[in-house]
Amino acid sequence: MSMRRNVRFHHRNGERRLSVSSDVSDVPSEPSSPGGRNGSVSKQSTIPEEEKPALSEYEKKKQAFITRTIWSFVMIAVFFIALFAGHIYIIGIITAVQIVSFKEVIAIANIPSKEKNLRFTKSLNWYFLATTMYFLYGESVIYYFKHILLVDKVLLPLATHHRFISFILYVMGFVFFVGSLQKGHYRFQFTQFAWTHMALYLIVVQAHFVMNNIFEGMIWFFLPASLVITNDIFAYVCGITFGRTQLIQLSPKKTVEGFIGAWICTIIFGYFMTNMLMRYKYFICPVNDLGSNVLTGLECVPNPVFTPHPYSLACIGLDKTIYIEPMQFHILSFATFASLIAPFGGFFASGLKRSFKIKDFGESIPGHGGITDRMDCQFIMGFFSFMYYHSFIAVYNATVGDIIETAINGLTVDQQLEVVRGLGKYLYNQGAALECLAAELKR
Structure with a gap:
């Protein structure tokens, strides 16, 4: 043999x-x-x-198709169950996705024979991941729930010094990395260090913005994600139907016709999906209760972008006024980015896999490859959604958390007591019972 x-x-x-x-x-x-x-x-x-019993080519494709189809329905079912169960479950899924994706990306540059001789290589990778997640999750929680954290005796020091604590944790990892450098392995160790930080930026940091989208309202998470999935489906359908011209060498099966056709179909889908989601406060309201779900719902004053505005047609010679939600115009930008820019996240991932001569990032999902193979376009789409929302849609008003943060960080204890007495006097003059105020202060 x-x-x-x-x-x-x-x-x-x-x-x-x-x-x-x-x-x-x-x-x-x-x-x-x-x-x-x-x-x-x-x-x-x-x-x-x-x-070994050899399977025919037809049997292999049949088994792969069945496995892929079954797991597609499993993923869809899990996603919608979490979506309706509440924001905390979607956050849990995003957390799991970024951890597994980080593991898959780190693994492709790993050399087991060298890692075996360097005891702390893998531990350092996970330490930097934990430190980054601590910093980013802390930033989100402090920003959206400061009215809870800043009035708690135990959590107050962690909230006010969060960034310094995160910095010290990172510096500890950096010092340990430098101290662990071994002669003969410098190139491998520095390659791992750079590769780890690239994975943290491309996966963990972008997933952090996806997390913030969930806090701003479920629509800012669900709509961008559904646009990317829809675009991917229609790119395939339009490509096999009338695709002729190759789009990019990294993905030989992608065609210009499929690219443009998917763009048009994604815009149409986005218009109707937005029109449906805007009718439910569970999707458009920011999170003020992590225990809420589709049955309990959420209450808020809707963002003006979801309220119909009058638009005159006099500019085109018609004496008529129509009412349209501004979100219907914004969805054009979301659909366009999901169709024309987000796919380049997939092309980037394809180039990365080709450089390491691998087909998939991993085998986390039977029939689909790794988690990263399914999320390569979603990360950059979530990042765009966060930036676009805060640039053109978000309404910045003073919140209870903002006022509490200003009072704690900008006023002395005597000044804080003076504010409390002033508010108490005001509420008393407005007919509010002092007993209720005292009960709230004791809570």
Whole structure:
């Protein structure tokens, strides 16, 4: 058997070890892929090919299609159950997605043989992930729930010094990394350090903005995500229907016709989906109660972007006024970005995989590859949604949390007491019972 020529027995410290050499393991510049697909041999690999039951090409495609379809429905079901169960469940899914995606991206640049000799390489990767998530999650919680954190005796120091604590945690990891550098492994260690920070930026930081979109209102999370999925579906349908011209070499199956056709279909879908979501406060209201769900709902004064505004048609010679929600105009920008820009996140991921000669980032989802393979366009779309919302849609009014934060950080204790007495006197003059005020202060 030809395989025997590559099998050598090494004696080390009196022990016998089986080592298998291959072209992949002999080339140090080509890292192994996730799951040990390169440079590792399982027990099944020693079974002669003639003893393995060979499946026809049709049977392989059939099994792959069935597996892919089943898991597609499973993912859709889990997503909608979490969507209607409440914001906290969607946040949990986003957290799991960014952790698994980080793991998959880190794994493709990993070299097991070198990592084995460097004890803390993997630990440092996860430490930087934990530190980054602590900083970003803390920023979100403090911004949206400062009216709760800043009045709590235990959480107040953590909230007021959050950024400094996060910085110290990062510096500790940086110092430990420098202290762990070993002669002969400098290039690998610095490559891992740079690769880790690239993964943190491309995955964890962008996922942080997706998280903030959820706090601003479920529509700012669900609508962009659905636009990307819709665009991907119609790009495939339009591509196989009348696609002729190749769009980009990184994805040979992508066509210009499919690209443009999907753009038009995504705009149409976005218009009708927006019109439906705007009718439910559960989707358009910012989160003020993490325990809410589709049954309990949310209450708020809707953002003006969801309120019909009058538009005169005199500019086109018609003496008529129509009423349209401004969001219907904004959806054109969202759909256009999801169709023309977000796909380049997928092209970027394709180029990355080609550079490491792997098909998928991992095998987290049977039939679909890794989580990163499904989220490559979603991260940049979520980032865009956050920036667009805060630039053109958000209404900045003083909130209770803002006033409490200003009073705590900008006033002395005596001045804070003076504010409390002034508010108490005002409420008393307005007919509010002092007993109710005292009860609230004791809570």
